[in-house]
Amino acid sequence: MKKRLWPIMIGLFVLVLAACGKTGNEVEEVKEDDLPKSIDAELEVQETANVGEAVPFKVTVTQGDEKVADADEVEFEIWEEENKEDSEMIKSKNNKDGTYEAEKSFDTDGVYIVQVHVTARGLHTMPKKTVTVGEGTADEEGDHDHGEHAEHSEHDQHDGDDHGEHQHAEGFSMHFMEPKNIEAGKKIELMAHLELENKPMEAARVRFEIWNDGSDKHEFVDAKESQAGEYTGHYEFKESGKYKVQVHVENDEGLHEHEEHEIEVK
Missing domain, CATH: 2.60.40.1930 (Macroglobulin (MG2) domain)
Incomplete structure (x- = not known):
C-alpha cells in the first residue's frame, strides 16, 4: 500500500513546486508594471x-x-x-x-x-x-566656454570666498529646494535636485555646508540620494538668525560644483 502512495505523493510535490514558480513570475510582472513613469x-x-x-x-x-x-x-x-x-x-x-x-x-x-x-x-x-x-x-x-571657465574658477577660488562668482559647468544644473518657515531647535530636510545633460545626475557625492552668517564655524551634512537626481539630508539649527547653506557636488568624472544660498531661521 505504501509503495502505491509514493508515486502519487511525488506527483503532488512536483505540482506544488510548479505552482510556486508561476506565482513568483506573476509577482515580478506586477512589480515591473507598478514602476512610476518619469x-x-x-x-x-x-x-x-x-x-x-x-x-x-x-x-x-x-x-x-x-x-x-x-x-x-x-x-x-x-x-x-x-x-x-x-x-x-x-x-x-x-x-x-x-x-x-x-x-x-x-x-x-x-x-x-x-x-x-x-x-x-x-x-x-x-x-x-x-x-x-x-x-x-x-x-x-x-x-x-562655460565648462572651461567653471573648471578654472573652481581651482582659482578658496572655499568660503567669492562663491557667488562660480559658474556651473556646461550641462550641469542644480536646484536647491529652499526650506520655508524654519524654526530653531527643529530638524528640517535639506534637498537639492541635480541634472547633467538634461538627465537626473545619479551617484553624485553631495554635502551641505552650513554656517551662521558672520561665523567661522562650518558644519557639514552628507546627503543621500533618495531617488534619481534627488539628494537629501537633515539638520537642526540651534539658534535663530541668518545662515549660509552651500551645496557641494562631486562625481567620479572630476566634476566639482558648489552653489551658495542664504536662509533665515526664526
Missing part, C-alpha cells in the same frame, strides 16, 4: 525678444501619455548668462490642462537663461532654454 517637461520660450517686450514662458508637463495638471510646484528661474547668482524666480499659472505659464519683460540687452523647475508626483525635472534680448551680449562668442 515626468517630462516640454519648455517653450521664444529665441529672441525686444527690450521691454513681455516674453511668455510655457511648459507642458506629462507622465507617459497623461497630462499632469496637479504638479506640486512649477517655477521659472531666469538669469542673465554668466550671472546666475542674481537669478529671479517666477511662479507659474496652472492652466489645469497640463500646461503652466508665466511671462517677464527684460529691461536690457543680453542673453538670458530660462529654466523651469517642475516638481510633480514625487519626481523633479528642470529643462532650460536661452532667449536673446535686443542686441544680446557684446561678445557672444566668448560666452560659450
Whole structure:
C-alpha cells in the first residue's frame, strides 16, 4: 500500500513546486508594471525678444501619455548668462490642462537663461532654454566656454570666498529646494535636485555646508540620494538668525560644483 502512495505523493510535490514558480513570475510582472513613469517637461520660450517686450514662458508637463495638471510646484528661474547668482524666480499659472505659464519683460540687452523647475508626483525635472534680448551680449562668442571657465574658477577660488562668482559647468544644473518657515531647535530636510545633460545626475557625492552668517564655524551634512537626481539630508539649527547653506557636488568624472544660498531661521 505504501509503495502505491509514493508515486502519487511525488506527483503532488512536483505540482506544488510548479505552482510556486508561476506565482513568483506573476509577482515580478506586477512589480515591473507598478514602476512610476518619469515626468517630462516640454519648455517653450521664444529665441529672441525686444527690450521691454513681455516674453511668455510655457511648459507642458506629462507622465507617459497623461497630462499632469496637479504638479506640486512649477517655477521659472531666469538669469542673465554668466550671472546666475542674481537669478529671479517666477511662479507659474496652472492652466489645469497640463500646461503652466508665466511671462517677464527684460529691461536690457543680453542673453538670458530660462529654466523651469517642475516638481510633480514625487519626481523633479528642470529643462532650460536661452532667449536673446535686443542686441544680446557684446561678445557672444566668448560666452560659450562655460565648462572651461567653471573648471578654472573652481581651482582659482578658496572655499568660503567669492562663491557667488562660480559658474556651473556646461550641462550641469542644480536646484536647491529652499526650506520655508524654519524654526530653531527643529530638524528640517535639506534637498537639492541635480541634472547633467538634461538627465537626473545619479551617484553624485553631495554635502551641505552650513554656517551662521558672520561665523567661522562650518558644519557639514552628507546627503543621500533618495531617488534619481534627488539628494537629501537633515539638520537642526540651534539658534535663530541668518545662515549660509552651500551645496557641494562631486562625481567620479572630476566634476566639482558648489552653489551658495542664504536662509533665515526664526
